[in-house]
Amino acid sequence: QVQLVESGGDLVKPGGSLRLSCAGSGFTFSDYYMTWIRQVPGEGLEWVSYISSNGNTIDYSDSVKGRFTISRDNTKNSLYLQMNTLRAEDTAVYYCARDPPPPGGFGKSGVFDIWGHGTLVTVST
Amino acid sequence: IQMTQSPSSLSASVGDRVTITCRASQSINISLNWYQQKPGKAPRLLIFAASSLQSDVPSSFSGSGSGTHFTLTITSLQPGDFATYYCQQSYSAPWTFGHGTKVEIK
Numbered sequence: 001q002v003q004l005v006e007s008g009g010d011l012v013k014p015g016g017s018l019r020l021s022c023a024g025s026g027f028t029f030s031d032y033y034m035t036w037i038r039q040v041p042g043e044g045l046e047w048v049s050y051i052s053s054n055g056n057t058i059d060y061s062d063s064v065k066g067r068f069t070i071s072r073d074n075t076k077n078s079l080y081l082q083m084n085t086l087r088a089e090d091t092a093v094y095y096c097a098r099d100p101p102p103p104g105g106f107g108k109s110g111v112f113d114i115w116g117h118g119t120l121v122t123v124s125t
Numbered sequence: 126i127q128m129t130q131s132p133s134s135l136s137a138s139v140g141d142r143v144t145i146t147c148r149a150s151q152s153i154n155i156s157l158n159w160y161q162q163k164p165g166k167a168p169r170l171l172i173f174a175a176s177s178l179q180s181d182v183p184s185s186f187s188g189s190g191s192g193t194h195f196t197l198t199i200t201s202l203q204p205g206d207f208a209t210y211y212c213q214q215s216y217s218a219p220w221t222f223g224h225g226t227k228v229e230i231k
Contacts, residue, residue, distance in 0.1 A: 035220075044211065044222055044223070044224045044225050045160075045168065045211055045213070045222040045225075046222070047218075047219055047220040047221065047222070050218070059218055059219075061219050062219070095167055095168075109173075109215060110156065110158075110213075110214075110215025110216075110218070110220050111158050111170065111173045111174075111215050112158075112160075112168070112170060112213075113170050113173075113179065115167035115168055115169070116167060117166075117167055118167055
Protein backbone atom coordinates (compact mmCIF):
# COMPACT_ATOMS: atom_id res chain seq x y z
CA GLN A 1 0.00 0.00 0.00
CA VAL A 2 1.01 3.62 -0.38
CA GLN A 3 3.14 4.48 2.62
CA LEU A 4 5.62 6.99 4.00
CA VAL A 5 7.83 6.13 6.96
CA GLU A 6 9.96 8.73 8.75
CA SER A 7 12.98 8.06 10.90
CA GLY A 8 15.84 9.92 12.55
CA GLY A 9 14.08 11.86 15.28
CA ASP A 10 16.03 12.19 18.50
CA LEU A 11 16.94 14.36 21.48
CA VAL A 12 19.59 16.90 20.50
CA LYS A 13 21.15 19.88 22.23
CA PRO A 14 20.60 23.45 21.03
CA GLY A 15 23.01 24.25 18.23
CA GLY A 16 23.19 20.60 17.24
CA SER A 17 22.32 18.84 13.99
CA LEU A 18 20.04 16.01 12.95
CA ARG A 19 19.08 14.32 9.69
CA LEU A 20 15.58 13.02 9.14
CA SER A 21 14.69 10.44 6.52
CA CYS A 22 11.41 9.48 4.89
CA ALA A 23 11.02 6.28 2.88
CA GLY A 24 8.24 6.01 0.34
CA SER A 25 6.66 2.82 -0.96
CA GLY A 26 3.65 1.69 -2.96
CA PHE A 27 3.86 4.55 -5.47
CA THR A 28 6.28 6.01 -8.01
CA PHE A 29 8.22 8.23 -5.61
CA SER A 30 10.07 10.08 -8.38
CA ASP A 31 6.79 11.41 -9.83
CA TYR A 32 5.88 13.50 -6.80
CA TYR A 33 6.79 16.70 -5.03
CA MET A 34 7.46 15.94 -1.37
CA THR A 35 7.06 18.12 1.71
CA TRP A 36 8.07 18.30 5.36
CA ILE A 37 5.51 19.59 7.86
CA ARG A 38 6.00 19.88 11.60
CA GLN A 39 3.78 20.06 14.64
CA VAL A 40 4.72 21.17 18.11
CA PRO A 41 3.07 18.64 20.47
CA GLY A 42 -0.42 19.86 21.30
CA GLU A 43 -0.29 22.66 18.75
CA GLY A 44 -0.96 23.30 15.08
CA LEU A 45 0.70 22.37 11.82
CA GLU A 46 3.52 24.30 10.14
CA TRP A 47 4.80 23.71 6.62
CA VAL A 48 8.62 23.49 6.63
CA SER A 49 9.90 22.76 3.13
CA TYR A 50 9.13 21.21 -0.24
CA ILE A 51 11.18 19.69 -3.03
CA SER A 52 10.21 18.99 -6.62
CA SER A 53 10.10 15.51 -8.11
CA ASN A 54 13.56 15.89 -9.68
CA GLY A 55 15.01 17.89 -6.78
CA ASN A 56 15.56 21.05 -8.82
CA THR A 57 12.96 23.23 -7.12
CA ILE A 58 13.09 23.77 -3.36
CA ASP A 59 11.49 26.17 -0.92
CA TYR A 60 11.61 26.70 2.84
CA SER A 61 9.62 28.50 5.48
CA ASP A 62 11.30 31.62 6.82
CA SER A 63 11.64 29.95 10.23
CA VAL A 64 14.09 27.32 8.91
CA LYS A 65 15.65 28.99 5.86
CA GLY A 66 19.43 28.89 6.07
CA ARG A 67 19.45 26.17 8.74
CA PHE A 68 17.56 23.26 7.15
CA THR A 69 18.26 21.52 3.83
CA ILE A 70 15.80 19.28 2.04
CA SER A 71 16.98 16.67 -0.45
CA ARG A 72 15.89 13.43 -2.03
CA ASP A 73 17.33 10.28 -3.59
CA ASN A 74 14.84 8.88 -6.08
CA THR A 75 16.95 5.75 -6.56
CA LYS A 76 16.24 4.97 -2.91
CA ASN A 77 12.68 6.35 -2.81
CA SER A 78 13.81 8.57 0.02
CA LEU A 79 13.39 12.13 1.23
CA TYR A 80 15.69 13.84 3.72
CA LEU A 81 15.79 16.88 5.97
CA GLN A 82 19.17 18.01 7.26
CA MET A 83 18.61 20.22 10.28
CA ASN A 84 21.49 22.36 11.55
CA THR A 85 21.81 24.98 14.28
CA LEU A 86 18.78 23.54 16.01
CA ARG A 87 16.80 25.67 18.45
CA ALA A 88 14.36 24.81 21.22
CA GLU A 89 11.54 26.09 19.01
CA ASP A 90 12.35 23.39 16.44
CA THR A 91 11.05 20.79 18.90
CA ALA A 92 8.17 19.09 17.09
CA VAL A 93 6.89 16.00 15.39
CA TYR A 94 8.11 16.12 11.80
CA TYR A 95 5.93 14.61 9.09
CA CYS A 96 6.79 13.95 5.48
CA ALA A 97 3.90 14.19 3.06
CA ARG A 98 3.24 13.60 -0.60
CA ASP A 99 2.12 16.53 -2.75
CA PRO A 100 0.36 15.28 -5.88
CA PRO A 101 0.05 17.32 -9.06
CA PRO A 102 -3.19 19.23 -9.63
CA PRO A 103 -5.85 17.31 -11.58
CA GLY A 104 -4.77 17.11 -15.20
CA GLY A 105 -1.66 19.11 -14.45
CA PHE A 106 1.97 18.88 -13.45
CA GLY A 107 4.13 19.85 -10.52
CA LYS A 108 2.80 20.56 -7.04
CA SER A 109 -0.70 21.25 -5.81
CA GLY A 110 0.03 22.16 -2.21
CA VAL A 111 -2.38 19.40 -1.17
CA PHE A 112 -0.96 16.69 1.10
CA ASP A 113 -2.68 13.40 0.33
CA ILE A 114 -0.38 10.89 2.04
CA TRP A 115 1.40 11.49 5.36
CA GLY A 116 3.94 9.50 7.32
CA HIS A 117 3.40 8.69 11.00
CA GLY A 118 5.88 11.36 12.09
CA THR A 119 9.17 11.41 13.96
CA LEU A 120 9.80 13.43 17.14
CA VAL A 121 12.65 15.90 17.33
CA THR A 122 13.39 17.31 20.76
CA VAL A 123 15.89 20.15 21.14
CA SER A 124 16.84 20.56 24.78
CA THR A 125 19.79 20.67 27.14
CA ILE B 126 -1.69 34.12 3.97
CA GLN B 127 -3.26 33.84 7.43
CA MET B 128 -5.91 31.20 8.01
CA THR B 129 -8.42 31.69 10.84
CA GLN B 130 -10.66 28.88 12.01
CA SER B 131 -13.69 29.08 14.24
CA PRO B 132 -14.63 27.88 16.68
CA SER B 133 -11.40 26.64 18.26
CA SER B 134 -13.39 23.86 19.91
CA LEU B 135 -16.94 22.59 20.09
CA SER B 136 -18.90 19.93 21.91
CA ALA B 137 -21.44 17.88 20.00
CA SER B 138 -23.39 14.64 20.21
CA VAL B 139 -23.45 11.67 17.85
CA GLY B 140 -25.88 12.47 15.06
CA ASP B 141 -25.42 16.24 15.29
CA ARG B 142 -24.73 18.44 12.29
CA VAL B 143 -21.43 20.29 12.76
CA THR B 144 -20.07 23.25 10.81
CA ILE B 145 -16.54 24.61 11.04
CA THR B 146 -15.53 27.89 9.44
CA CYS B 147 -12.21 28.92 7.93
CA ARG B 148 -11.34 32.40 6.70
CA ALA B 149 -8.33 33.42 4.63
CA SER B 150 -6.64 36.81 4.98
CA GLN B 151 -6.86 37.26 1.18
CA SER B 152 -8.69 35.59 -1.67
CA ILE B 153 -7.46 32.06 -2.32
CA ASN B 154 -10.12 31.12 -4.92
CA ILE B 155 -10.95 27.51 -4.06
CA SER B 156 -7.44 26.50 -2.96
CA LEU B 157 -8.58 25.30 0.43
CA ASN B 158 -8.13 21.86 1.97
CA TRP B 159 -9.41 20.19 5.13
CA TYR B 160 -7.64 17.60 7.27
CA GLN B 161 -8.73 15.47 10.20
CA GLN B 162 -6.28 14.54 12.95
CA LYS B 163 -6.83 12.11 15.78
CA PRO B 164 -4.58 12.05 18.88
CA GLY B 165 -1.20 10.51 18.19
CA LYS B 166 -1.90 10.15 14.48
CA ALA B 167 -0.92 11.99 11.33
CA PRO B 168 -3.42 14.31 9.66
CA ARG B 169 -5.68 12.78 7.02
CA LEU B 170 -6.83 14.66 3.92
CA LEU B 171 -10.62 14.94 3.82
CA ILE B 172 -11.42 17.60 1.24
CA PHE B 173 -9.34 19.41 -1.38
CA ALA B 174 -10.14 22.33 -3.67
CA ALA B 175 -12.77 23.53 -1.18
CA SER B 176 -15.39 20.91 -2.00
CA SER B 177 -13.82 17.79 -3.57
CA LEU B 178 -14.07 14.74 -1.35
CA GLN B 179 -10.88 12.69 -1.08
CA SER B 180 -11.32 8.99 -1.89
CA ASP B 181 -12.48 6.80 1.01
CA VAL B 182 -13.85 9.78 2.94
CA PRO B 183 -17.50 9.36 3.97
CA SER B 184 -20.06 11.49 2.17
CA SER B 185 -21.17 12.85 5.54
CA PHE B 186 -18.26 15.29 5.10
CA SER B 187 -18.67 18.20 2.74
CA GLY B 188 -16.91 21.47 2.06
CA SER B 189 -17.96 24.72 0.48
CA GLY B 190 -16.80 28.24 -0.12
CA SER B 191 -14.53 30.32 -2.28
CA GLY B 192 -12.50 33.49 -2.00
CA THR B 193 -11.95 34.05 1.71
CA HIS B 194 -14.77 32.15 3.43
CA PHE B 195 -14.99 28.38 3.67
CA THR B 196 -16.92 25.80 5.67
CA LEU B 197 -16.55 22.13 6.55
CA THR B 198 -19.80 20.39 7.41
CA ILE B 199 -20.32 17.00 8.99
CA THR B 200 -23.98 16.16 8.44
CA SER B 201 -24.31 13.44 11.08
CA LEU B 202 -21.47 13.18 13.56
CA GLN B 203 -20.22 9.64 14.13
CA PRO B 204 -18.05 8.37 17.02
CA GLY B 205 -15.00 8.22 14.75
CA ASP B 206 -15.41 11.88 13.79
CA PHE B 207 -14.34 13.23 17.17
CA ALA B 208 -10.98 14.75 16.26
CA THR B 209 -9.25 18.02 15.44
CA TYR B 210 -9.88 19.55 12.02
CA TYR B 211 -7.49 21.86 10.17
CA CYS B 212 -7.96 23.98 7.10
CA GLN B 213 -4.98 24.75 4.85
CA GLN B 214 -4.51 27.05 1.89
CA SER B 215 -2.75 25.78 -1.22
CA TYR B 216 -3.03 29.04 -3.17
CA SER B 217 0.55 30.17 -2.64
CA ALA B 218 3.60 29.09 -0.69
CA PRO B 219 4.30 29.24 2.17
CA TRP B 220 1.37 26.87 2.64
CA THR B 221 -0.42 27.78 5.86
CA PHE B 222 -2.83 26.03 8.18
CA GLY B 223 -5.56 27.20 10.50
CA HIS B 224 -5.04 26.63 14.22
CA GLY B 225 -7.51 23.78 14.31
CA THR B 226 -11.00 23.03 15.63
CA LYS B 227 -11.30 20.31 18.23
CA VAL B 228 -14.59 18.43 18.05
CA GLU B 229 -15.37 16.83 21.40
CA ILE B 230 -18.11 14.60 22.69
CA LYS B 231 -20.87 16.43 24.57
